[in-house]
Amino acid sequence: MTTRAPRRDSVENRAGILDAARATLATDPRASIDVIARSAGLSRRTLYGHFDDREALIRELISVGAQRFNAIAESVSDSDSRLALARLAAQLWREAAHVQVAAALALDEAHVEHTADALAPLRRTVAALARRGQEDGSFRTDLTAPTLARLIEEVARTVVSRTDASSTGAVDLAVRTLLSIAGLSWREADDLLTAHPDIVESQEVSS
Amino acid sequence: MTTRAPRRDSVENRAGILDAARATLATDPRASIDVIARSAGLSRRTLYGHFDDREALIRELISVGAQRFNAIAESVSDSDSRLALARLAAQLWREAAHVQVAAALALDEAHVEHTADALAPLRRTVAALARRGQEDGSFRTDLTAPTLARLIEEVARTVVSRTDASSTGAVDLAVRTLLSIAGLSWREADDLLTAHPDIVESQEVSS
DNA sequence: GTTATCTTGCACACTGCTGTGCACAATACG
DNA sequence: CGTATTGTGCACAGCAGTGTGCAAGATAAC
Numbered sequence: 001m002t003t004r005a006p007r008r009d010s011v012e013n014r015a016g017i018l019d020a021a022r023a024t025l026a027t028d029p030r031a032s033i034d035v036i037a038r039s040a041g042l043s044r045r046t047l048y049g050h051f052d053d054r055e056a057l058i059r060e061l062i063s064v065g066a067q068r069f070n071a072i073a074e075s076v077s078d079s080d081s082r083l084a085l086a087r088l089a090a091q092l093w094r095e096a097a098h099v100q101v102a103a104a105l106a107l108d109e110a111h112v113e114h115t116a117d118a119l120a121p122l123r124r125t126v127a128a129l130a131r132r133g134q135e136d137g138s139f140r141t142d143l144t145a146p147t148l149a150r151l152i153e154e155v156a157r158t159v160v161s162r163t164d165a166s167s168t169g170a171v172d173l174a175v176r177t178l179l180s181i182a183g184l185s186w187r188e189a190d191d192l193l194t195a196h197p198d199i200v201e202s203q204e205v206s207s
Numbered sequence: 208m209t210t211r212a213p214r215r216d217s218v219e220n221r222a223g224i225l226d227a228a229r230a231t232l233a234t235d236p237r238a239s240i241d242v243i244a245r246s247a248g249l250s251r252r253t254l255y256g257h258f259d260d261r262e263a264l265i266r267e268l269i270s271v272g273a274q275r276f277n278a279i280a281e282s283v284s285d286s287d288s289r290l291a292l293a294r295l296a297a298q299l300w301r302e303a304a305h306v307q308v309a310a311a312l313a314l315d316e317a318h319v320e321h322t323a324d325a326l327a328p329l330r331r332t333v334a335a336l337a338r339r340g341q342e343d344g345s346f347r348t349d350l351t352a353p354t355l356a357r358l359i360e361e362v363a364r365t366v367v368s369r370t371d372a373s374s375t376g377a378v379d380l381a382v383r384t385l386l387s388i389a390g391l392s393w394r395e396a397d398d399l400l401t402a403h404p405d406i407v408e409s410q411e412v413s414s
Numbered sequence: 415g416t417t418a419t420c421t422t423g424c425a426c427a428c429t430g431c432t433g434t435g436c437a438c439a440a441t442a443c444g
Numbered sequence: 445c446g447t448a449t450t451g452t453g454c455a456c457a458g459c460a461g462t463g464t465g466c467a468a469g470a471t472a473a474c
Binding site for chain 1: 235354361365366369387388395396397
């Protein structure tokens, strides 16, 4: 009656599939199940043992990615809204590897809705930030707060998904772009980043 | 021995297919041949009479769209580089209907190369504009000219393909966004558009 | 009115993908 | 060890799409 504990290799393989799917789908959002499974070193048949569907696999991928996104959104707490935006952009960028998938899949008609739901907390953070930035005079006021928020989202998506994540200075570019969109002049953004070099500092990543 | 002139309805149908393809693929870049043909009021079989391939159809679509793009690029001749960018953005926006297809298809792995080739003239214009803007002190200089040009391209693509073309004030939003990216503060952009109201003026379109 | 041109529907072969069933082999767990 | 769990290969059915052949019907051009 009592069931055994799940085998160790099984859970490892499951994680491996998710990793492989993340890497593969980031390049080609329509990669076949077979390609994903192979790139995880497993057979197609095995993948179906871990996930009912292509749907199920992708949903989990989006959920996990969105969680990381949302966690970052909550971790940013600068009272200066310009700094908050810069930090948010930089942090999200560093998670880019886990995020490009979401960005790519978000454009796929079938998953738009799920992605939007999963990212709701992040969007709320951005919306609040846009409002706050306008109120304290840091951000542009020629657009309404919701429009500005939407613009920030879209541009962020673009920057994340269409930049070579490995190239040096990419974080810098991403942050400057978003600050420009928010309405800062490039000199102001430049001053801000000079005053707070930790923001775009390339962190050592522990393996 | 002498061949007859092509039938009138034939050439009309060919044009109709291109129109239908433009409209359909703008929404769903992977729409089937059948859907495209039906939406042109023709049968799938007939479409194959006009175009050898799906490839052939899409290539023609891209070529035609790119031509319009490039023509616009050449038509902009303001000596003030800020104005030139604003005009370029506004004009391209107005051609959005003919352009969203290109923007959507450009993301499709299979046509990236052809699209890039077809749009080469436009890209040259943008690159030259970025350089000029930096030299005369209008644009930001915290990025290299090529990087700035690339950024302008990417953001333009985003704005064009992910905005509701029919909504009022959309042109305005697109232009402001690109000026921000170029490095202008939003107040400067605002002044510029106030001084030159013709740029974002919603033109009457003759049917 | 004749005729070449064009459209249409249907059948067909083909490709690439999804998801499942099943028997057999491998292996981690107790 | 023994055993339940997991991986694998193969076959299979199914779906959606592409591109072609062909015969019959419609129609614009002459």
